[in-house]
Amino acid sequence: MMTLRACLSLLLIAIVLPASASLRQAPEPELRDLLQQTVAEAESFQDRFDAEVWLVDMSARLKRYVPDPVERLSLLRLVHQEASKAGLSPELVLALIHAESHFDRFAISSVGAQGMMQVMPFWKAELGRPQDNLTDNATNLRYGCTILSYYLKRENGDISRALARYNGSLGQTRYPSKVIGFWQDFWYVKP
Template sequence: MSITDVTARISQIQAQLALLPRAGGASATFTDALSRTTAAYAPGDPAGAPGPAGSVTGDQVVTRALELVGLPYVWGGTDPERGVDCSGLVKSVYSTFGIDLPRLSADQARAGTPVASLDQALPGDLIAWDNSGRNVGADHIAIYIGNGMMIEAPRPGGEVQVVPVTTPPDYVRRILADPAPFATTPATAPTAATAPGAAPAGTPYADLFQRAGSTRGVDPALLAAVARHESGFDPRAVSPAGAQGLMQLMPATARGLGVADPFDPAQAVDGAARLIGDLLTRFGSVELALAAYNAGPGAVMRYDGVPPYPETRAYVQSVMTSWQGAA
């Protein structure tokens, strides 16, 4: 997998996780908070205590880390131009955003706040291992980038790389502030996608699309078109990336939406309707909302439109054709 592929995939499947209010304390919609793409975090100080609210996001941390892929491993290195070791990588990436972490991996693995397990980790979190009895605490550390992947400086003779997390970490630490609960805000003006409608006759789960669409202010036919493309109306579908259920929600995204079981069609449809409704409010366009559903709001904002990912462009065209054909 190329770095371009990794970056695109991270934007696609991990840019929908962090949920926080807008800077300044104003309440935000789910997608206002998803700015990772999206949400505003508060950086921690060297001791791990939260600092003042800022605009640093987990996706920004990941994006910066990805820029260092291929950089040589240099023992004791912290220079993003010449080389880094594992803790040097972490320190260098976070210092870009004015977050001063300790130099050693053992100290970095005590910074921020603990995360219970890897399945609760968000992009930008630190994951670390205690592999040696010769020292106390972590002796290897990496930056989690989501979907079971991490970026690390592995060993002398190696280079900064993106690899799967194959061994459960001994430490998971969050340097950025915990995501805050979100609140949804309905669209203020009806559009074709938010106007009342109905799923086409004979559509599987039509009653669920109708109910969720009415509740969340989204055209049921649009929800049905998304489900058709995402899973072929299969509530047990699981994608290679781990997206689940009728609406193909990633587990972390489902949790953020309050969906306890993404394989439950009723919960999945309601969660997807909630997300799509907020994306419509944020971007004001069905095409952009669909692009954000597929590739993440951050990718849409980064490219100021539908991202140039072939998969995303094909996705938007396919769902739009299906939805418009149902009108």
């Protein structure tokens, strides 16, 4: 009988390695080491197994948008950490990023919002932190997750209204529907 760890290892090989790789081949040591390091540094997970499962699952989903495995795993660790710190679902944050920037850290909207979570630069002045770089993923995620968490609390947990506030479109449903659609159709993880 196969252990849970062996099943997870096979899943990792099947998802992370290219489709042409045979299950008889050992995973690339560099990629295996990278995943182990990422899991070890992921403080926001309850345990190592949860980190491995979530990172492998989300990495496979994110691969088409962020092809580099080092960048992808680093981003996923940051998303999970900042979302968890702000009391948000990491998958909801991934859906918001998907809708806002398609994971382009250098995205700039027509109204000047910057980075993956499309944070408005006026927030830097409001916080007295003009030196902050909103195209830095850690900074952008910290700002964006904090803002979304605030709006979610302000709207008493109403995700649709919180997303509309985040987008500056309160009273309209197009943007919240888009994010919730990405969340349900692409990023959602059943408990």
